[in-house]
């Protein structure tokens with residue numbers, strides 16, 4: 346049911362990340378979205394969203410975790 350698109354060209358240095366999605370029950374292709382969080386003193390937050398079902402699988406603040414992605 347799930348069509349993997351291996352070999353798709355990467356654009357603009359975009360990273361394709363496989364993260365475990367609780368809704369899909371497996372590691373799926375994820376899209377990183379940058380969002381503005383008015384309550385966050387750190388500024389923007391980055392949210393990982395499953396491309397298969399749209400579920401958020403993680404979010405973190407830029408700058409708060411230098412060089413580390415959960």
Ligand SMILES: [Zn+2]
Nearest residue numbers: 366369395398
């Ligand atoms: Zn999913």
